[in-house]
Amino acid sequence: MYDMKALYEAESVQHAIQLRLEHPEAQIIAGGSDVLVQMREGKRAGKELISIYMIDAMRGVSIDEAENIRIGSLTSFSHITHDPIIQKYINVLGEAVDQVGSPQIRNIGTIGGNTCNGVTSADSASTLHAWEAVVELTGVNGVRRLPIKDFYIKAGVVDIRAEEGEIQTAILIPKVSYENTFGHYIKYGMRNAMEIASLGCSVNVRLSDDKQTIDRCRIAYGVAGPVPMRVPSAEAVANGSAMTEDMVNEFSLAVLNDINPRDSWRASKAFRQHIAVEMAKRALIESIHRAGGEIK
């Protein structure tokens, strides 16, 4: 038995919004792999829960009329990994979320829960930042969309207006962001399964038509700061550049200008800075290869 005060089961998005307005103190639960564990630990004990898990309309991946990739917030990590749209256009996201927890956790964990937690180590978060994902929130005043970088406010805090009954309903990847773009994610953890990232790095590139230069490069980290972050200094090195070993080295060292990791029991700041450089390099090289480019 869980120590909960009450459970409200939402049958639709509108019902969830209504429940949220009626029970402002209640915690939203999607897959529950964080919320129920925290409840078991006593952190959320005695609280009311609003379950949105049974709203099947919030599951699945599709391409909408504006050609955005639309990922329903309740889509599980394993369904993202196995989805043909994800595999075709943003395979790196499927690979990133395939490194969360364990197979059973990937069957219950949702991308909405992973982002709404607001934690920097979420395996989906750096890739969603690197692909400039858009978060869709639905509340009593309708739909609000905001760039994922604005969704994350500070560690553990995201921009959801509970007072307007908002819940996160989807994550969108705009066409301009995924078209002709190839990426790679590297997670550094102390073991392969059931481990939170010590550092996560996601890079993607779009090459020029002749595949001689990098047209656009984006890089984002998890655990390099209190929230997931882009690294503009490194992107500036790569954008418009020819693909040479010197450029790759300069790119990877430039990440140190922007990242701000901390000392924690999982890893020291110095170690995180050290592996950040190497991960940037490896992820860029792999991204270039996936895009059909060659490093000279």
Next chain:
Amino acid sequence: MSQYKLVHCNINGKDVERMVDVRASLTDMLRNEYHLTSVKKGCEVGECGACNVLINGEAFNSCIYLAVWAEGKTILTLEGLEGPNGELSDIQQAFIDETAIQCGFCTPGFIMTAVEILNSGKEYSDEELRKLLSGHLCRCTGYENILRAVKKTMYKRLGKEMPA
């Protein structure tokens, strides 16, 4: 204040319904209401895999799954693998043959994940199998025999010779 909900589902091939306390995990419901004690209470925080069952064919740690979410679902536990005359399934027999069991506490969970793996009909490498089995902790066997039991059954079902 207790809060109850009627939950209908199909467990091991049988349509069932029961009034369930909304605070219950699926582990609580399967053990206490249906006496399916292969579903073990281990860590109860989704780490050890001892409570693993298949829901609509996918492996879930039932300890971090609310019982009320079972509404309308098809659930398979280890008990559901038993043949009509009490026969063991191929994967259970393989666990015995390969000595993939010692104390047995992790075994039902491991076997249900193995059932999901085997039902996919795919041929996996050792590395892939290790990753697919990584959601379970076993403190007795050292995992090698478990891997071998799953691998052996995979090749048997595929009708292929197991590589040496």
